[in-house]
């Protein structure tokens with residue numbers, strides 16, 4: 497299982513050092529929150545752009561925005577590789593996917609814990625990845641919701657080749673359940689950035 501450390505849990509006074517500290521991870525996860533789709537505000541494309549030269553890891557950008565389509569070009573310019581937005585957003589899903597493709601990024605859709613997995617089914621053929629939220633989006637440091645792994649199993653059964661990521665509450669114990677459910681990529685914020693040995697923690701989360 498690949499590990500994507502979430503910069504939401506990094507020390508914002510030294511974000512550059514934090515990016516270098518997770519060089520051994522597979523991807524870098526960047527959470528973008530607008531204070532409307534979720535009750536929190538994080539950072540925007542300028543921060544993503546500033547961090548881009550510090551690592552060659554793929555930038556996995558998760559838009560928790562009511563209107564993601566407006567910002568697709570900005571995140572492409574900032575250096576995003578994979579762009580995830582939510583099926584519950586207020587923009588047209590097909591049009592937003594087309595805009596992500598037009599900008600040369602890999603399209604991905606996410607869903608909140610309360611949204612049935614079937615909401616994603618009409619779009620699966622167009623997606624590079626699905627991000628299954630294992631906490632209510634908006635904040636780091638929450639408890640993993642194990643029942644969300646049912647969505648991973650349902651998606652895996654329907655599309656064996658689809659890349660599946662989970663996000664929220666991933667630690668040593670819950671990572672094992674994710675691996676068993678067939679998760680390809682796990683986002684981990686608190687467990688990685690609070691670890692005494694970050695490199696070792698990533699290795700353990702991967703299941704190595």
Ligand SMILES: O=C(CO)[C@@H](O)[C@H](O)COP(=O)(O)O
Nearest residue numbers: 633634636637664665685686
């Ligand atoms: O998108 C989110 C929260 O909305 C996640 O990326 C969290 O930031 C993961 O943090 P931890 O649960 O690992 O602390």
